[in-house]
Amino acid sequence: MRHVRLVVLIVSLCASGAAAAAAAEPGSGVGSEAACAALPSPQAARTPQERQALVICRDIELVRRVATFIHQGSAQLEKGTPSDREISEVVRKELLGVRDDLRTTRGLLENIKLRDGDGLLLTPSHWVRDLNGDGRVATWERNFFAIPKRHDGPLKVGLASDDPGYYRDEYLADASFKVDQSDLTWALGYHYFAEALVEMVLSYSLEGENYSADAIVLVDTAAAKRAHALLVAGFKSTERLRRTLLAEKDDAAEWIANPRQRNSVFPLHLDEGDFAVWGEVLKQVIPLMEGKTLLVPAAKQGGMLGSLAGLCPAGQGLNVVRLFQQPPRRLLSWGGAEQQGRMCQRVDAGHPKSPLFELLASYERRATNDSMAGMRMLRQLLWVN
Structure with a gap:
């Protein structure tokens, strides 16, 4: 081990x-x-x-x-x-x-x-x-x-x-x-x-x-x-x-290309839809990482996302900034009133629930039902940061 x-x-x-x-x-x-x-x-x-x-x-x-x-x-x-x-x-x-x-x-x-x-x-x-x-x-x-x-x-x-x-x-x-x-x-x-x-x-x-x-x-x-x-x-x-x-408007010896460029050796072709999804995900991720929105996973999502659902009390969400500013003393010990008080924050107009999980869940369902879509998602995770 x-x-x-x-x-x-x-x-x-x-x-x-x-x-x-x-x-x-x-x-x-x-x-x-x-x-x-x-x-x-x-x-x-x-x-x-x-x-x-x-x-x-x-x-x-x-x-x-x-x-x-x-x-x-x-x-x-x-x-x-x-x-x-x-x-x-x-x-x-x-x-x-x-x-x-x-x-x-x-x-x-x-x-x-x-x-x-x-x-x-x-x-x-x-x-x-x-x-x-x-x-x-x-x-x-x-x-x-x-x-x-x-x-x-x-x-x-x-x-x-x-x-x-x-x-x-x-x-x-x-x-x-x-x-x-x-x-x-x-x-x-x-x-x-x-x-x-x-x-x-x-x-x-x-x-x-x-x-x-x-x-x-x-x-x-x-x-x-x-x-x-x-x-x-x-x-x-x-x-x-x-x-x-x-x-970009040129199209010569490209690495990663936009949908209009053809002369590229990048292992993944990115079409208009890929760029749109890419932008939508970042639109949700960046405010979440800055603490402007809160992470509120649903237990019914299952897997790792579902396991996070019990971290905060009802009506509250995980503030990612707090998680890094005041990380848990023991890495594998999450939970308890003290830890919740440090990481969790009430969802309100100033700090709304992030729609990131719903967005990811929709693409997870798409990948489950369409193996080709799943392969494309995997390639994007590997090659596009």
């Missing part, structure tokens, strides 16, 4: 780093290990091209760092029996470094403003690294950054594989695109969300020597507050991405 906890915690960061990195790989050498070594420091980078290249190199290095940590940590776990406390301390130290790396790279992205011709030409499959530090480049590592093919059938893209035929059938070996401002916004959104995830994990730590339901306790409220600010920034960045994409 300790092995599983370690892998689940870090793989989520690896996936986020890979998704963000896919937004910025130039096709003419920059991104190779030698070219990355020749780049200036983040503080010394001045041009948009230098900053784009640094984002590429730093994100590749972050993926390699996390993959190596998983590989080496797994090997050490197989050799010995470290305690839960020892594992917790090692993981926390690694996450602190990951957080600092993400923070620096996010700052680079926030300060890149492209003019015509500033964007780099990208071919993500040209990134080849020994990601897990075992001294060889396996098939999955050689193809880790390649772009999946676009198709509307069942989603076949899965975990990293050592089968070359899998990548030949499911990926575009030489797909290229040219970075524009919307692509940078797409990458920035992933950085916000990945950094928020790390901050939220770091806000809690193990109390005592062994994991149990009550052993994961709050140790850094400021980290939880930073996680909330990053999530709000991420959702607002995603809304900027949606608006920027819809405003």
Whole structure:
């Protein structure tokens, strides 16, 4: 179980780093290990091209760092029996470094403003690294950054594989695109969300020597507050991405495209309906994250949404801002009058019930009744932040 906890915690960061990195790989050498070594420091980078290249190199290095940590940590776990406390301390130290790396790279992205011709030409499959530090480049590592093919059938893209035929059938070996401002916004959104995830994990730590339901306790409220600010920034960045994409008029070597653009290698085609749903969801999510509306799930919804229904008394809803400002001391202990008093707020004209759950439930029913719609929803969750 300790092995599983370690892998689940870090793989989520690896996936986020890979998704963000896919937004910025130039096709003419920059991104190779030698070219990355020749780049200036983040503080010394001045041009948009230098900053784009640094984002590429730093994100590749972050993926390699996390993959190596998983590989080496797994090997050490197989050799010995470290305690839960020892594992917790090692993981926390690694996450602190990951957080600092993400923070620096996010700052680079926030300060890149492209003019015509500033964007780099990208071919993500040209990134080849020994990601897990075992001294060889396996098939999955050689193809880790390649772009999946676009198709509307069942989603076949899965975990990293050592089968070359899998990548030949499911990926575009030489797909290229040219970075524009919307692509940078797409990458920035992933950085916000990945950094928020790390901050939220770091806000809690193990109390005592062994994991149990009550052993994961709050140790850094400021980290939880930073996680909330990053999530709000991420959702607002995603809304900027949606608006920027819809405003684009060119159609040449695109990454993520609007419904009028055809020359795109993005693994998912987004039509007018997708953009409309995207906008409607963000219209509900952003006020909720800012504490302007309250989360009031219904018990009849079932699953995780239904399990949240009992958190607040009747007539009240969960204020997400309060949840991050005053998180529960014990991560897995939710409930009780004291916790309700901190998290819950009466629904009124100033703080109405969010319609987000009703919106999500309608699309959940659609996905249940239409497998193709379900596949499209899954792809959007994977590829559109």
